[in-house]
Amino acid sequence: VRRLEVGEGQWVWSLEPYGGCELGCTFCPVRQGAGSVEEWVAFEREARPRGRVVSALQAALGPAPGKGPAREPVRGTPASPRRVVLGAGSEPWQPAEERQRLTRALLETLLTLPPVDVQVHTRSSLIARDTDLLRALAQRGRVTVAFSLASLDEKVNRLLEPRAPSALRRLSAAEALARAGLLVGVRLSPVLPATAPEELDGLLARAAQAGARFAELGFFTPGPSERARLLERVGQASPDTALRFRKLLQKAAQATPAHLAALQGAFTRGCETRGLVPLDSQPSLPPAPDVQGTRLPAQLPLFPSH
Ligand code: SF4
Secondary structure, eight states: OEEEEEETTEEEEEEOOBSSOTTOOTTOSGGGGOSSHHHHHHHHHOOOBOTTHHHHHHHHHSBOTTTOSBOOSSTTSOOOOSEEEESSSSOTTSTHHHHHOHHHHHHHHHTTSSOOEEEEEESOSGGGGGHHHHHHHHTTSOEEEEEEEOOSOHHHHHHHSTTSOOHHHHHHHHHHHHHTTOEEEEEEEEEOTTOOHHHHHHHHHHHHHTTOOEEEEEEOOOOHHHHHHHHHHHHHHOHHHHHHHHHHHHHHHTOOHHHHHHHHHHHHHHHHHHTOEEGGGGGGSOOOOOSTTSSOSSOOOOOOOO
């Protein structure tokens, strides 16, 4: 549980139940700090559960014994904010969570503490398991869930996020949460700059069909030194995919400013057409309905698993 700066003088509590991340994204900003290939590989091999995260959350956000209001986190700082973020560090719903249930324990603990707003970022469909708790939290404060998606093309996804659930499984989870009345959106990131505008629009269409109400766009544009470092690490960690990853990086390097502008335009138009607002304008979002099934008129076909 750590303080995360989110703007000039603003911060939130970031809940990070795991070090490491088994989803193994090659672009992962969290694992960029690895000093060697060995550390880089270890990051995805060991989820490293942080067993004391629940007591740390209680200490940070719970009322001081016999005092009532939330504790001051650090002497001299403002009172604890009433907003927590899940997913700013490693993935909270990575495979280890199926057994460890640390993220679920955090959500259960939040329900015992004074109400907070909860902001979630995830690349995992496992979050749907915790729909009941997220729904209970949404009755006490604002809960937003942003699903990160890079592409609908699973060949691309396997290179960028090798062990993440398929995009369609994530969209299926998004739909389940939206049907439960939760405020759901998508972060289309990292999108390959060589993506066709129609493909990006297709991704937005699927997201909106699943019940997304906000969206954000981020490109995969590593510079020359980052490309070289990634290639070296993927080459050593996963020789089987090195050649395909090299081609993907070459494509990423070929994007022209004009094509990026075309993609940005397609994204803006696609959002307007489907009523999706930017992720950073969440405060202007209407509240999500809290009655199951009121927002989506008909059951969508089941998405296939990967
Ligand atoms: S899911 Fe997130 S934390 Fe995990 S490897 Fe991918 S980008 Fe990194």
